[in-house]
Amino acid sequence: MEQWARFLEINAPRILELTLDHAVLVSLAIVVALLIGVPLGIYLTTNEYLAGTVLQVASVTLTIPSLALFGIMIPIFSLINKGIGFLPAFVALVLYSQLPIIRNTYTAIKNVNPEMRDAAIGMGMKTHQRLWRVEIPNAMPVIMAGIRTAVVLNIGIAVIAAYIGAGGLGVLITQGISRGDNYLIISGSLAVALLAIIADGLLLLIQKRFTTKAVVE
Amino acid sequence: MITFNQVTKKYSSEKTAVKNVDFTVDEGKIVVLLGPSGCGKTTLLRMVNRLESITEGSIVIDDEDSMDLDAIELRRKIGYVIQSNGLFPNMTIEENVMIVPDLLGWNKKKKTERFTYLMKLIGLDPKIYKKRYPHELSGGQQQRIGVVRALAADPPVMLMDEPFGALDPIIREKIQDEFLQIQREVKKTILFVSHDIDEAIKMADKIMLLRDGEIMQYDTPSEMLTHPKNDFVNQFFGKDRAIKSLSLHTVKDLQEVIGLAEMDESIYDTKTINVNQDLRNTLSMLLNQEADQVIVTNDEGKRIGSITIDLVQKYLHFEIKGKLSVSQEG
Numbered sequence A: 001m002e003q004w005a006r007f008l009e010i011n012a013p014r015i016l017e018l019t020l021d022h023a024v025l026v027s028l029a030i031v032v033a034l035l036i037g038v039p040l041g042i043y044l045t046t047n048e049y050l051a052g053t054v055l056q057v058a059s060v061t062l063t064i065p066s067l068a069l070f071g072i073m074i075p076i077f078s079l080i081n082k083g084i085g086f087l088p089a090f091v092a093l094v095l096y097s098q099l100p101i102i103r104n105t106y107t108a109i110k111n112v113n114p115e116m117r118d119a120a121i122g123m124g125m126k127t128h129q130r131l132w133r134v135e136i137p138n139a140m141p142v143i144m145a146g147i148r149t150a151v152v153l154n155i156g157i158a159v160i161a162a163y164i165g166a167g168g169l170g171v172l173i174t175q176g177i178s179r180g181d182n183y184l185i186i187s188g189s190l191a192v193a194l195l196a197i198i199a200d201g202l203l204l205l206i207q208k209r210f211t212t213k214a215v216v217e
Numbered sequence B: 001m002i003t004f005n006q007v008t009k010k011y012s013s014e015k016t017a018v019k020n021v022d023f024t025v026d027e028g029k030i031v032v033l034l035g036p037s038g039c040g041k042t043t044l045l046r047m048v049n050r051l052e053s054i055t056e057g058s059i060v061i062d063d064e065d066s067m068d069l070d071a072i073e074l075r076r077k078i079g080y081v082i083q084s085n086g087l088f089p090n091m092t093i094e095e096n097v098m099i100v101p102d103l104l105g106w107n108k109k110k111k112t113e114r115f116t117y118l119m120k121l122i123g124l125d126p127k128i129y130k131k132r133y134p135h136e137l138s139g140g141q142q143q144r145i146g147v148v149r150a151l152a153a154d155p156p157v158m159l160m161d162e163p164f165g166a167l168d169p170i171i172r173e174k175i176q177d178e179f180l181q182i183q184r185e186v187k188k189t190i191l192f193v194s195h196d197i198d199e200a201i202k203m204a205d206k207i208m209l210l211r212d213g214e215i216m217q218y219d220t221p222s223e224m225l226t227h228p229k230n231d232f233v234n235q236f237f238g239k240d241r242a243i244k245s246l247s248l249h250t251v252k253d254l255q256e257v258i259g260l261a262e263m264d265e266s267i268y269d270t271k272t273i274n275v276n277q278d279l280r281n282t283l284s285m286l287l288n289q290e291a292d293q294v295i296v297t298n299d300e301g302k303r304i305g306s307i308t309i310d311l312v313q314k315y316l317h318f319e320i321k322g323k324l325s326v327s328q329e330g
């Protein structure tokens, strides 16, 4: 215990800083992933043909081992002299988030009660009116579930980003491993877990705040 | 007024859901599309607001061919009610009811006034229900909201696809009565799908009986019951409780409600029946034309009037259409 206290006394500022780096990297990646994935998922509901292909590609992306994907980023971004660091990690995380976000958005809207959709069309709503007023609001819980999955997934994967010099909590763990320092490994891992739990809880709160009870059910 | 001109619907080359249907729904009347499941009722209905395309023929609504209008515009002029009410769970009751007025760009004041009027029509306090959500309402209340939502922008035409089909019998009858009362006030031209014979007889000015996408008969309920055009119609209504229920009523009941006809002393070929005779037997006697005139006698054997098929029809109609219309007219 005493040793833990001394460890934290020395390392707390650094852990905090790395946690913040980690959160910033994941947040930025998620924001960009949302800006791409949600509209794409919505659009795909109106284009069956493309939907199959895109979902397939997104599925394949998620099966690439994270270390391999980061590895692929290095030569690609070397072309613009940014082979290691923030940018390749950021792009990899955006790619990883696409599947849960696109797929959940797409299925959520597809699964809106067909009678509700029928009523909306029958009353004379145009496609965009139907999407904004009926389908998206009622699909919100499932879309949010996709976003939460992506966030938690990315918080974990971002640990690997340390290997390509993107910083974050992975730094503590990799250093811990190379130095055989259990304090570093444990504190890094705990910080990652805590970050994931807090982020998920926050998003759940936001989701509840912005959807009516009936929709959640 | 809605006119169907030789309307045919083919879902595929093998699947013809509606065949050469030709009929008119008069202004302010309720026509019930009746028939077994899969006979094409829903398809027929959904061609009117172009949720289904028309393969052949045309549908004319108040002198305008439905295909000449923009589909969106057309739908906003037609009230649409479905069985599962189709209310949107993310919107309050007021938002739900005011969807079409909102799409049409009504101002806030006009919308509020209309909402208040509509809620009073169905006996729900607008102040209380305004901010509620659909899931906070009972099934019957939700269905009422579904109905007034279709009425919101005061469309001349309404399409109702088994609107009360999911409700339990007691609530269903109540809502049917309530809707007939509303219809007396709003006088919409209504196409109403049902597979329930009792409901059809009760709600319809005219019934259209369909089989495999073809019209079997298009007539008033009493005409349908008394003069079925073919075996199918006969059998379809044969199972019907409405006529069977005539056996629960007597000539006396009929006399009390609508009165008997005058006796015609010049007719020679007469038969007599007792005032306590049930109407089912009376009707079969009348239909079998056992005599030119059927005289009713009371318990003391005194001749008190005569009875005709028309009177039984009228009674049937009144009994099933509810005591309400009788008391208003009598």
Ligand SMILES: Nc1ncnc2c1ncn2[C@@H]1O[C@H](COP(=O)(O)OP(=O)(O)O)[C@@H](O)[C@H]1O
Residues within 6 Å of the ligand: B011, B015, B016, B017, B035, B036, B037, B038, B039, B040, B041, B042, B043, B044
């Ligand atoms: N979208 C569709 N594609 C192919 N066949 C259909 C479709 N909708 C309905 N049908 C068929 O058309 C016939 C009439 O259906 P419908 O109008 O729903 O009947 P009802 O409302 O009287 O039960 C049925 O045989 C049904 O299977």
Ligand SMILES: [Mg+2]
Residues within 6 Å of the ligand: B041, B042, B043, B193
């Ligand atoms: Mg149907």
